[in-house]
Amino acid sequence: EAGVAQSPRYKIIEKRQSVAFWCNPISGHATLYWYQQILGQGPKLLIQFQNNGVVDDSQLPKDRFSAERLKGVDSTLKIQPAKLEDSAVYLCASSFLAGGPGELFFGEGSRLTVL
Amino acid sequence: DQQVKQNSPSLSVQEGRISILNCDYTNSMFDYFLWYKKYPAEGPTFLISISSIKDKNEDGRFTVFLNKSAKHLSLHIVPSQPGDSAVYFCAASAPGANNLFFGTGTRLTVIP
Numbered sequence: 001e002a003g004v005a006q007s008p009r010y011k012i013i014e015k016r017q018s019v020a021f022w023c024n025p026i027s028g029h030a031t032l033y034w035y036q037q038i039l040g041q042g043p044k045l046l047i048q049f050q051n052n053g054v055v056d057d058s059q060l061p062k063d064r065f066s067a068e069r070l071k072g073v074d075s076t077l078k079i080q081p082a083k084l085e086d087s088a089v090y091l092c093a094s095s096f097l098a099g100g101p102g103e104l105f106f107g108e109g110s111r112l113t114v115l
Numbered sequence: 116d117q118q119v120k121q122n123s124p125s126l127s128v129q130e131g132r133i134s135i136l137n138c139d140y141t142n143s144m145f146d147y148f149l150w151y152k153k154y155p156a157e158g159p160t161f162l163i164s165i166s167s168i169k170d171k172n173e174d175g176r177f178t179v180f181l182n183k184s185a186k187h188l189s190l191h192i193v194p195s196q197p198g199d200s201a202v203y204f205c206a207a208s209a210p211g212a213n214n215l216f217f218g219t220g221t222r223l224t225v226i227p
Contacts, residue, residue, distance in 0.1 A: 004158070033214060042119070042121075042217030043159070048214055056214060091159070093158075104215060105161070106158030107158050108156065108157050
């Protein structure tokens with residue numbers, strides 16, 4: 001079974017530039033999550049999708065971050081314009097369960113460095 | 116507001132000995148707890164979980180203990196192996212909640 005795929009693995013940009021991350025969850029998983037992990041901290045939820053609808057985006061800085069999940073499969077997370085404090089690993093995860101997190105399967109992450 | 120806390124950023128253990136990783140939580144609504152293991156440049160991978168109706172769950176060398184009154188859980192690894200060297204995250208969720216709350220992680224080093 002293929003795992004959660006993410007790209008790019010690494011990205012370096014200057015502040016005020018834009019960046020986009022892509023995620024392909026495990027086939028059949030209805031729920032998709034984007035987490036932000038800043039160095040030395042645990043992952044923090046940015047947004048959760050169930051199929052192609054948003055379940056929770058309360059922690060997403062909507063002035064600069066946006067995310068979509070078209071057709072209930074792939075998802076894209078965009079940051080525009082980036083700030084220095086956005087430097088982090090962006091983890092995509094998926095879950096089979098629709099009603100709660102259960103066990104999340106994570107991708108390898110996309111490491112963003114903002115200079 | 117850190118609802119899940121791992122107060123030990125690092126732990127070193129000799130190979131063959133027991134590793135004990137600790138986790139505390141503040142939200143009494145949490146009813147499901149998980150441990151994830153993370154190697155460098157990889158995403159976290161699920162290790163073991165426990166529901167609040169239990170106080171112990173065992174899977175091979177890994178055992179998780181839950182003390183609801185103390186809002187504390189621990190992960191025991193016996194015997195510890197060098198391949199267990201990784202960062203371990205504790206996570207928790209509440210009934211009907213949408214996501215997991217993670218601790219800050221504990222880096223375990225198992226010395227051969």
